[in-house]
Amino acid sequence: MIERYTRAAMQKVWSLEQQYQSWLEVEIAVMDGLVQEGGRVSELRSIRPTVTELALVEQNAKFNVEEIADLEKVTKHDMVAFTRNISASLGPEKKWIHYGLTSTDVVDTAQALRLRDANKIIRKELIAYSDVLRRLTLKYKTTVMMGRTHGVHAEPTTFGLVLARYYQASLRNLERFDRVASEMETGKLSGSVGTFANISPEVEMAAMKRLKLQPQPVGSQVLPRDLHADYISTLALIGTSLEEVAVEIRGLQRSEIHEVEEGFAGGQKGSSSMPHKRNPIGSENIVGLSRVLRGMTIPAYENVPLWHERDISHSSAERVILPEATSTLDYMLHRMTNILDNLQVFPEQMKKNMNRTYGLIYSQRLMYALMDDADFSREQAYDVVQPLTARAWDEQIQFRSLVDADPVIQEKLSKKQVDDAFDYHWHLRHVDDVFARLNLNDGE
Numbered sequence: 001m002i003e004r005y006t007r008a009a010m011q012k013v014w015s016l017e018q019q020y021q022s023w024l025e026v027e028i029a030v031m032d033g034l035v036q037e038g039g040r041v042s043e044l045r046s047i048r049p050t051v052t053e054l055a056l057v058e059q060n061a062k063f064n065v066e067e068i069a070d071l072e073k074v075t076k077h078d079m080v081a082f083t084r085n086i087s088a089s090l091g092p093e094k095k096w097i098h099y100g101l102t103s104t105d106v107v108d109t110a111q112a113l114r115l116r117d118a119n120k121i122i123r124k125e126l127i128a129y130s131d132v133l134r135r136l137t138l139k140y141k142t143t144v145m146m147g148r149t150h151g152v153h154a155e156p157t158t159f160g161l162v163l164a165r166y167y168q169a170s171l172r173n174l175e176r177f178d179r180v181a182s183e184m185e186t187g188k189l190s191g192s193v194g195t196f197a198n199i200s201p202e203v204e205m206a207a208m209k210r211l212k213l214q215p216q217p218v219g220s221q222v223l224p225r226d227l228h229a230d231y232i233s234t235l236a237l238i239g240t241s242l243e244e245v246a247v248e249i250r251g252l253q254r255s256e257i258h259e260v261e262e263g264f265a266g267g268q269k270g271s272s273s274m275p276h277k278r279n280p281i282g283s284e285n286i287v288g289l290s291r292v293l294r295g296m297t298i299p300a301y302e303n304v305p306l307w308h309e310r311d312i313s314h315s316s317a318e319r320v321i322l323p324e325a326t327s328t329l330d331y332m333l334h335r336m337t338n339i340l341d342n343l344q345v346f347p348e349q350m351k352k353n354m355n356r357t358y359g360l361i362y363s364q365r366l367m368y369a370l371m372d373d374a375d376f377s378r379e380q381a382y383d384v385v386q387p388l389t390a391r392a393w394d395e396q397i398q399f400r401s402l403v404d405a406d407p408v409i410q411e412k413l414s415k416k417q418v419d420d421a422f423d424y425h426w427h428l429r430h431v432d433d434v435f436a437r438l439n440l441n442d443g444e
Contacts (some may be wrong), residue, residue, distance in 0.1 A: 005289065006327040007334065013117045014323035020063045022110035023082055025211065028058055030105075030189060030199070031096045033206035053093040061097075062089045079103035100199030102192045104310065108223045109187030111322070112213055115231075118326040119181040125333035126177060126238070130170040132340045137163040138440055141431060144424055145259060145350035146361070151251075153357045155364065156424040158431055159259075159345065166245050168438060173238045180231045187211065188219040193309040221310035225303045232300035232321060235329045236293045242336045243290035246283035249339065253280045259350045263342030282339045286332055293328050296321040358392045359399035359422060366403065366421040374412035384408055 003011075012018060034048050063085050071081035079098075087094035098106070141160035146153050189204040190196045196204070201215075208215045216223055252259040264278050299321055303314035354361065363385050370381035388406060392399040400422055403409055409418070420426065435441075 002324075005331045007330055009121050010118060010323075010327045010330045013114055013121070014327065016065050018114060018117075019110070020065065020068065020082060022113045023079075023106050024061060024063065024086065025113060026106045026110045026187075026189075026207070027083075027086070027097055027101075028054075028061070029207040029210040030099070030101060030203065031057055032210055033189075033203035034096065034099065036206045037200060037202040049093065049096045049099075053096060056093045057090060057096065060089055060091075061086050077103075079106065100191060100203070101189065102221055104222045105187075105189045105191065107315075109189060109208075109211065109213065111318075112185055112187050113211065115184045115322070115326070116181075118330075119177075119184070122235075122326060122330050122333065123174075123177065123181070125330055125337065126170070126174050129242075129333050129337045129340075130167065130174060132337050133163060133167040133170055134440065136160075136340060136343070137167045137435075140345065140347075141435060141440075142428065143345070143347045143350065144354070144428065145347075146354050153354075153361055155361050156354060156427040158428060159347075159350065161431060161434060162248065164434060164438060164440070166241070166248075167440075169241045169244070173241055176234050177238065180234045183227055184231050185213050186216045186223065186227070187213045188216045188223055190219060193221050194219045220306075220308075222306065222314070225300075225306065225314055228318065228322075229297070229300040229304055232325050233297050235325045236290075236297050239290040239293040239329055239332055242332050243287050245336065245340075246280075246286035246290075249283045249343070250280045250287070253283075257349075257353060259346055259353065261344040261346070262339055263344060282335055286336055286339075289328050289332050293325060293332075296325050354424070358397060360389050360392055362422045362424075363389050363399070365426060366409075366418070369413055369417055369421045370409070373417055376412070 031049055031054055035051060035054050037048075063082065068078070068081045068085045071084055072078050075081045075084070083098045086097055090097070137160050139160070140163060141158060143159040144156055145159050145162070147155050147157035187208060188194065189199060189207055190201075191198050204215050249260055249262065251257065253261050261278065262280050262282050299317040303317055306314060367378075367381045367385045370376045370384060371378060374381075376384070384406070388402045389399060391397065392402055400418075403418060413421075
């Protein structure tokens with residue numbers, strides 16, 4: 001995890017201290033399950049730890065990160081080092097540590113606990129991000145601006161409508177996230193190849209209840225990795241949605257457009273060489289990290305096909321991508337929320353830019369006026385209007401002046417009809433309808 005892009009709460013979730021703490025929680029939950037349900041050592045004899053032994057483990061079991069590291073140098077196995085370090089803090093009751101389990105029982109189940117903690121952090125940021133988009137969408141509901149396709153002036157829209165698309169995407173992302181986060185709250189405690197040979201399904205069920213996780217119905221020695229691939233893919237998709245907003249901000253902040261600008265703090269420097277620079281560095285940061293986040297989907301997908309009941313080719317990759325993906329998205333969400341919260345918006349510049357293409361943005365409306373009021377076919381109306389648009393653009397002449405001088409248009413349309421065709425309000429008449437679909441009300 002890169003400290004620059006990791007916030008403190010997420011760093012704690014993925015610390016070694018928290019890793020071993022979650023492992024211990026799983027070990028104790030299994031022992032509790034054994035107390036409640038018992039475990040079969042053979043077909044002839046059932047044994048279980050006592051309530052007293054469970055209490056001793058709960059009270060006295062402890063670990064030391066440095067000591068585990070030293071033990072691992074000898075054992076070459078982190079779980080063995082961990083269980084031996086735990087056992088050193090206990091008496092005879094240590095026999096119940098890791099009873100009936102294999103390493104991945106503990107690792108995968110404990111990982112679900114840490115992902116749950118990470119997901120609580122991410123969800124809070126998702127809501128904050130969605131809330132700021134909602135506020136800005138309502139604020140700029142009727143702020144007219146130039147709509148662009150292919151980067152070229154198209155027809156008028158509003159900044160609120162632009163933001164509304166991103167707000168709706170944030171709601172979809174929240175739904176996606178809740179689904180995969182819920183699916184990741186699962187574990188398995190079924191032993192070496194998932195057959196429950198040394199631990200019963202009843203013990204697993206009791207342990208999972210204590211941990212507030214769902215037992216995976218069937219597994220091998222590991223949880224199915226399509227779950228993790230789906231999860232990482234969803235995080236990457238959310239990151240890509242943030243990138244979509246960041247690209248829009250970057251485009252609108254260009255000097256030639258300058259309709260919005262990222263907040264620029266006192267003392268902030270935009271360039272080491274050019275004192276005048278104010279760059280959209282936050283949005284560019286989001287774009288770069290989104291690329292990294294998408295890159296993590298590849299190992300997540302390649303972790304799905306493991307050999308037989310398991311191998312550990314997924315393990316090393318997940319030690320990187322799970323902390324990195326959750327930390328990166330958390331950072332991105334928090335930063336993008338701050339970017340939007342401090343975004344400078346320039347409505348007058350938006351109106352000014354609408355006039356930069358000589359009124360050509362009203363060509364379609366004029367074409368329809370000819371079709372509706374002069375009973376022209378589409379082809380006839382198009383062929384009347386297009387030559388005028390070409391001349392306006394090539395000669396940098398106001399389109400309206402050419403329209404007013406065109407004999408065909410003047411014969412077919414009144415001044416009021418032409419005025420109506422050149423009124424941007426026509427394009428905004430259904431803004432309320434779109435907002436109603438999103439349950440966005442001005443009073444909120």
